[in-house]
């Protein structure tokens with residue numbers, strides 16, 4: 001729990017963390033939030049539990065046996081950990097390098113340039129911090145650019161950076177690739193559970209949302225006390241994360257924090273609460289957080305894939321039986337409920353329990 005600051009949270013949040021760092025300011029109290037749970041920093045420890053899923057092995061030239069093995073690996077990673085790292089996923093490395101590059105160029109601009117697309121304290125979209133949380137909640141040592149990217153009618157181009165000039169084209173190309181990959185991932189997840197391959201895609205709906213969050217974690221003088229992003233589970237269906245070469249993302253598993261290693265062109269696929277509901281709890285939505293470090297800034301690009309807001313989602317019939325009774329109800333608009341709880345420092349998944 002964060003200590004109370006003399007400076008109102010609204011004032012703190014209207015200033016960018018990157019600005020505080022450039023001014024050499026000490027992190028004020030509401031940013032102080034680390035607990036002392038044990039951390040498992042050894043990246044090999046994570047790899048030994050959470051497999052890399054090779055999407056190349058899941059497609060045509062592979063033998064049926066190779067495909068089956070990879071599907072089983074996928075299913076057990078998602079049941080035990082709720083995440084995996086995807087390699088050979090079909091997105092050209094050049095597209096991944098370009099999106100990382102334009103993100104970096106955006107954040108490295110002078111503050112007055114970035115502030116042209118500043119968000120208000122109550123809004124989600126644009127450049128800034130999360131909306132003001134409830135009193136007593138800690139703040140994240142990060143700045144963000146949050147943009148709706150799909151369906152096309154949700155794009156608000158006035159909030160998209162004009163600089164670098166290639167930003168818009170690169171983000172649109174990245175969105176097309178992400179759409180293709182979410183289709184593929186949704187199908188293989190269904191197959192790994194012996195379900196009809198389009199079942200999750202049908203629940204997400206044609207108009208499922210894609211929302212991009214560019215996270216910029218400035219170096220921090222007190223990584224022992226301050227988190228880049230507080231522990232949380234995502235409210236989407238699932239989330240695809242592109243990391244740079246600086247570690248920081250950690251997954252909570254059986255009382256330990258495990259650092260997710262950085263692999264140059266891999267994507268971290270994290271289940272979120274709505275996939276936990278749709279799989280009747282078979283896949284877990286893991287709690288995760290981001291550490292700070294005193295040496296280098298870290299940039300990540302999270303793409304949240306969320307069912308159409310007006311569509312009801314619920315556990316797949318094929319995953320409800322005598323051994324595994326129905327754990328979750330049908331829900332609509334879960335992402336909003338998730339957000340209300342998030343702002344109070346809580347998870348919302350219990351709301352969906354039967």
Ligand SMILES: O=C(O)CCC(=O)C(=O)O
Nearest residue numbers: 213215241249290300302
């Ligand atoms: O920065 C990361 O690696 C994770 C970001 C994340 O969890 C989020 O944006 O919800």
Ligand SMILES: [Fe+2]
Nearest residue numbers: 232233234288
């Ligand atoms: Fe997250």
